[in-house]
Amino acid sequence: MTDKKAHNATSSRRDFIKTAGLAAAGFMIVPRHVLGGTGFTAPSDRLQVAGVGVGGKGQSNIANMYKGGKADIAFLCDVDDRRAAATVKNFPSAKYYKDYREMLDRDGKHIDAVVVSTPDHNHAMIAMAAMQLGKHVYVEKPLTHDIYEARKLTEAAQQYKVVTQMGNQGASGDGVRQLQDWVDGGVIGKVKDVYCWTDRPSWPQGILWPNASGQVPAELDWDLWLGSAPYRPYVDKLVPFNWRGWWDFGTGALGDMGAHLIEPPVRILDLDTPTEVQCSVGSIYVDEFKRGYFPDSAPPSSHVILTFNKTKKTKDDLQIHWMDGGIKPGRPEELAANEPFGPNGVLFEGTKGKMMCDVYGANPRLLPLSRTNEVKVKQSVTRVPGGVDGHYWSFVEACIAGYGKMKLSSPFEVAGPLTETLLIANLAIRGTDIQKPTADGKRFTYPGRDIKLLWDKENLRVTNFDDVNQFVKRTYRQGWSLGA
Template sequence: MKEKNNSRRDFIKQAALAAAGFMIVPRHVLGGKGFVAPSDKLVVAGIGVGGKGHSDIMSFHRSGKADVAFLCDVDDRRAASAVKDLPKAKYYRDYREMLDKEHKHIDAVSVSTPDHNHAIQALAAMQLGKHVYVQKPLTHDVWEARVLTDAAKKYKVVTQMGNQGASNDGPREIKEWYEAGLIGDVHTVYCWTDRPVWPSGIAWPTQTAPVPKELDWDLWLGTAPFKDYVEKLVPFNWRGWWDYGTGALGDMGCHLLEVPFSTLGLQYVKDVQATVGSVYIDEFKRGYFPESCPPSSHVTMTFPKTSKTQGDVTLHWMDGGIQPARPDELGPNEIFGDGGNGILLVGTKGKILADTYGDNARLLPTSRKETVQQKYARVPGKANGHYAQWVEACIAGYGNMEVSAPFEISGPLTEALLMANLAIRGADMRVDGKYPGRNLKLLWDNDAMKVTNFDIVNQFVKREYRQGWDIKYSL
């Protein structure tokens, strides 16, 4: 009898401990006046937890101040590592079901899904009052970027975009150099990348394939038009298709344009023009594949004068291996950027060259060594600290702590990238066998969010969403 009673007491004790382990009480529930939360940890839900999403949520977890309590992914294969690393987290496939059932137990949401679903997922969380961390690029369309920027203020939530280089020392050092007058007034900027590293400029596959049993294809498509599943689209090659991705600009633009945006205070473009590379389907005939991002492009954007510039700024974006001419001040054997990517600021008194994320910033010529007084606080942990910074800001509450890439900054940055894509799509558009968008400078009405001199591209400012996946928001 004594042995049975002890066993019963042990069982009750273990059951109580297990129940406590799953009794997740978010900060916003116990954070009211007169209450003390049992933990200072932020309760986080992850939407898209494979690949980069996995590394994101584990970075929140490693901050020591976040409890990743909920996981959501449409592909069980991609989610497997996160499920293994966070065995106590509850798992969902449909983010809508997760938010509907668990929103009272969630403080913040991380979104790391294909570009075309960023906005609808992030906005759903924001409308529930949840802080959000969204992978770059912030959105797929210009209108979506404007919506999320506005929503961050409306719902008073802490936001951060996943361009972790914004928390590096390099962008802050470059700002200090510029504001100290070391290169004069910047009037021209070059940013370039060796991306894409996925198939581009190709026809949509004609052969369909069975949907893997671990993948919910309908949920993966989300806002995009319905198409039959094809091999090798997921988990990576979707980047090269306009229905889902945003090409090389979406992949690398946020990392490279961060420096000129933060240094020069850039906001919205006034005009944009593009040229694109082509793929030949045989030695005489050039292919036309409007569903696919081109293999290379050169985009020129004009930004209006800011408080940090004396006039307009011209920014050149180049991808697909295209690079600007090497500066005369750079030695013949010195690496231009980091070899595949780079940033060059051209001022009236000098130039600054940097790698991806603003790393390895140097004045040109590289023999020029000057130091200035540190003006901007550094982020502990630099790029790795980007995640902990957001967690701590969420805990502090809206408006109480700065972050490196809030939507008020990353929203306009994303819009600029998507305006560049607008010009790329316009330049690659064939009408009656001709390409009327080539050699055009698209003029942008920022308040109306429309191109005023080439109306056909305005369909991409805000795309048509699949039925049942509309984004409901009024600016």
């Protein structure tokens, strides 16, 4: 890092801490032992952080917590010593565990907050266990693997009165706030349609589970890695990245990128969870006559249409089009021939104009692009000090201030419904692979491929195609549970 960049980063952190401190001003500063119990940290204390899943994204999550200047990385936990090695080296004084349950049992009283960065299928049970001990939690996106889990974590955050944040950093960025200023300022009028797209998956999807089992590396505890998921033999290359395409562990391209791309329109337009969802998916053919049947794996590409009730910022009921696997919407006519229409993005179409952004809500722009610098509106949405970095720092400050004292960008009351939205879309995708035999038993039909699913928010179920409701709440493997 250059001296100038280092100075700017330090200044940004200093400004953030100063601003966040004003939000927490007026609190009586008392030692933690006087407050008693867990989950209540005195404003004068440093936050004692435990990380679960500390390689890859977990490594950067923990590093960014530490950079804010008020967090001590006190405990590290990972089922794979290889993945954990770099973080362990960076924080040599942190106590290391392989099993989060042992860590919480032995050292829970010394932990203020837990950062969960494991594969999707284990997010909810780790977060719930921490919250039930009064620990604040930061959970990597998507918040959960199942819709039911998302609802339960949202309820638990309020029940246990802990500070929460999901790891979709763009939610704290300036980009999404600039987009909101334009919408609130009437620049593009009432929004009619939204298109979100990604070039993911960048891992195998639409395939059968491999027949050949691999040799479990000595550094990996495979049983702990599986956690809540059904037992499967270890296969090479599943860890640390390719699990994302398997429904037992991941949530496909939509679960991986939706929190970064669908989040801006949901936030800006005040959308609730969808009322309807329909989709089409890409095909891999096993012969010249039929599409392959791969129910264990997400498809190679999909186009999902989510319908939301009208809000004050939409013209009518709104449709969000989700496209992955390289599928993109038609190029806006306002873009010149050589102006980029990137591999990941969001397009808002309004009654008076259009606007776009990249992943995380970054690089907001009006169409045609010349309008971006020409149009001036009042800044009506408060920016998060530090932007995307402040997503981490504000979580630390909020934990120190205490439950209910600071507003965050993606607490579970926001992240939970957003995650439900993503996973409702996945119900439609998974429904396309539900196979039924014909009356003569000679062929199969796929009744979920050509219908629109109707969603009952209160009862967490699809009302017109019961077969997909099995994916709303899965059965955990014996020995694992969602909380005590």
